[in-house]
Amino acid sequence: MSMTSMVVLGLSIALVLLLLGAFWATLRQDRKGRADAPPPQRAAVETAPVESPMPAPVSVPASVPGADYTDPRTIRVGDRIEVHGSPARVLGAMYISWQGQQWTELLLRDSTRRLQWLSVEMRPGDPPHLEVLLWTEVPTQGMVPAKSMLIMEGVEFHPIERGTAAFRSEGEAGLPDRGLLDFADYRASDGRLLSFDRIQGRPWSASYAQPLPPGSISIIRRAS
Template identity: 60%
Template sequence: MTPAVAVILGLSVATIVLLLVAFFTTTRQDRNGHAPETSGETPSPQVKAAPLPAPTAGRVGIDYPDPRTIKVGDTIECQGVRSRVLGGLYLSWQGKQWTEYLLDDGTRRYQWLSIEMREGTATGEPPHLEVLLWTPVPAEGMIPAKATLSVEGVDFFPVDRGTAAFRGEGVTSMPERGLLDFADYRAADGRLLSFERLQGQGWTSSYAQPLAPGTISIESKG
């Protein structure tokens, strides 16, 4: 075999080897789903959906009345019911302060309206105004325990417990000043259960759920 023939055969073998390598490489890429684009078009970049705008929160005192401006003697409308504010309790406990107003809707059904500025529960969450309308329920001799309570088939978990100092104004059936024991519970559906007692007396209990902003309208006394 002449050197020229040997060179030609060597080049032919090398060419065949390169073709086989290219064939197997392409086949492997196709199985892995990484085959190159064949359309010749440049793929468009993935566009992320724009985030939904945050809900616009109403402004207390501008978009709706500020419940903190309620005074004893005012008439308010809450959930379609007009009530007279007979009296108020101004309470404090461990640096927290809140107000409870006794309401009379004219049918001898008395309810308490509590108003408190609460800190945000999550990091970065701003404080929010919590307004609760409390409806008395029979305590049936129940004593608030430090564990979960089951009332009418609903489990309530302990939230806060302590003794608050209070100052009364108007008609409240309470002394002008004193100490009030309380125990608050919350159910998974957001319903609240609270026990209160004037020291030395028996427990009373009430249910409540938070009121939405703008639920209350205020008619100041003349």
């Protein structure tokens, strides 16, 4: 073999060894980098917040010490009462709970067999006061409660409160033992109240409210 051939062969071998060494060093560095890198984290899964269930509705009647009139909170299903001197029988009741507020609605049937609801609620304030309302149903003609002003029988009513409450029923109210009640309350500029409500799964109904002053209700006979 000539001297020139030997030189070329030696340079070729050296170049091959140099390339192999560079490849080995790169491979080791790549493995080291992968080993040192933190493991990929699992993507966080967003879960919708679970709303806490509403507390069970509770009705705790109390008497008013020193009062010279009937406390509406003591009225019970089966009682016979008078409202503004008109006799009525308490057929059933709903005990309602919503955002810490609790109130009772009593289903009345008067001597003409007309049905009305009587709501009794201790309202917060300074001092707190007892609010008693007599509700008379009005035809809605397929209306549903709007989130803005609505007109009923030519009167403008503006929204004041709406939500979904839990209830427990008793007596002959024609309601499930427990359930949810959607409601939307409105007030006119002259102070008149209008309320839409529905047991979930049923159509909306609407009623006007008449506030009753203390002494408007008397109990004729207690349920046995």
